[in-house]
Amino acid sequence: MKILLSIIISCFLITGYSSMSIAGNKRMVEENVEELDELNKKAVKQIPDLPKKGQVDMKTDVTYEKEEPVFNLRYKKITSEKEGKINFGTNQVKKTTKKSLSEETNDKND
Amino acid sequence: MTRTIKLVCAVFLIIPLLAASAWAGNKRIMSVRAAKVMAERALVESVYGLKVRATEEVQDMVAANFIGKTESKTSARISGIKFEEVLYDAEKDIAKATATVSLDSIENIDGKVMDLKNQVFRRVAFATSTPSQAGPLKALRAAELDAYKQLVKRVVGFTLESQTTVENYMLKSDLVKTRVLATTYLARVTDFGWTDTGDAYVKMTLNVKEVSEILGEEISGEDELIEVEGAGAQVDDFKSAQTQ
Numbered sequence: 001m002k003i004l005l006s007i008i009i010s011c012f013l014i015t016g017y018s019s020m021s022i023a024g025n026k027r028m029v030e031e032n033v034e035e036l037d038e039l040n041k042k043a044v045k046q047i048p049d050l051p052k053k054g055q056v057d058m059k060t061d062v063t064y065e066k067e068e069p070v071f072n073l074r075y076k077k078i079t080s081e082k083e084g085k086i087n088f089g090t091n092q093v094k095k096t097t098k099k100s101l102s103e104e105t106n107d108k109n110d
Numbered sequence: 111m112t113r114t115i116k117l118v119c120a121v122f123l124i125i126p127l128l129a130a131s132a133w134a135g136n137k138r139i140m141s142v143r144a145a146k147v148m149a150e151r152a153l154v155e156s157v158y159g160l161k162v163r164a165t166e167e168v169q170d171m172v173a174a175n176f177i178g179k180t181e182s183k184t185s186a187r188i189s190g191i192k193f194e195e196v197l198y199d200a201e202k203d204i205a206k207a208t209a210t211v212s213l214d215s216i217e218n219i220d221g222k223v224m225d226l227k228n229q230v231f232r233r234v235a236f237a238t239s240t241p242s243q244a245g246p247l248k249a250l251r252a253a254e255l256d257a258y259k260q261l262v263k264r265v266v267g268f269t270l271e272s273q274t275t276v277e278n279y280m281l282k283s284d285l286v287k288t289r290v291l292a293t294t295y296l297a298r299v300t301d302f303g304w305t306d307t308g309d310a311y312v313k314m315t316l317n318v319k320e321v322s323e324i325l326g327e328e329i330s331g332e333d334e335l336i337e338v339e340g341a342g343a344q345v346d347d348f349k350s351a352q353t354q
Binding site for chain 1: 166176263264266268269270271272274279281286288308341344345346347348
């Protein structure tokens with residue numbers, strides 16, 4: 001009987017603790033981070049001619065239409081990386097070259 | 111001698127009782143007064159409007175690297191505010207005030223005159239003078255500010271700045287920043303409360319059609335009714351996760 005009672009009490013304590021552990025701002029922050037990641041990827045995908053490998057720096061205005069984000073790109077800089085062989089006389093050196101392309105559109109001083 | 115002892119005992123018994131009752135009364139008055147002020151602020155934010163400044167930043171999409179900040183500011187004098195209902199929970203020392211105002215017209219935070227046609231605006235607010243009871247109320251205010259931020263982001267828009275790595279046509283967000291600074295007015299709170307876990311929520315709507323009619327200006331590019339839900343927590347488990 002004592003064992004049964006202690007099991008019931010333990011179950012109540014565990015349930016209570018787990019429900020308390022759900023509360024807090026951590027879950028809210030995690031959801032916010034996920035939303036930001038999704039939004040950023042949507043914005044970057046709007047940029048034409050994305051390289052296979054590289055870095056994209058950008059600044060965009062975001063507004064909403066029918067609950068969907070609409071992007072107005074103000075600045076972009078694409079640095080693409082390509083792998084190839086560079087010949088310096090006799091020795092062939094494999095090196096990565098970087099090409100940078102930046103474009104600014106109506107960037108306001110804010 | 112016995113009489114003197116009785117008198118001393120009586121005085122010793124009466125003084126603490128009087129002191130306790132006086133303290134309880136003061137606490138009640140303070141909480142009720144604070145709730146009324148909070149309700150007045152809520153009405154000013156709803157009718158006159160408020161300025162919202164919010165920034166978010168996250169690096170490598172790691173939640174521990176997230177920094178989010180929302181600030182609000184407003185200052186106005188509205189006359190004719192009435193209190194429909196004032197409740198006080200003596201056990202928890204929490205006061206609840208419901209304030210209403212009906213105005214013909216008002217100059218809002220942007221200096222625009224709004225023809226309100228004596229519409230009734232109603233807001234509810236809570237307050238306590240006991241710090242240990244403030245948790246749920248702070249969470250509710252956090253949820254309210256979150257809702258304002260979301261509303262501003264939806265109505266006015268915001269700036270997104272980022273650094274992204276492309277690897278085999280796959281995107282990886284390295285740094286994402288958002289920024290918004292705007293004013294909002296005529297937002298209505300449709301629902302608020304606390305979940306079973308103690309987190310607060312505030313549901314807000316903005317009727318764009320109604321606002322454009324009141325302002326006499328066309329507001330384009332948005333839905334007719336914007337609905338948002340703000341969230342606020344009373345437990346800061348994010349900070350403890352950051353330090354781990």
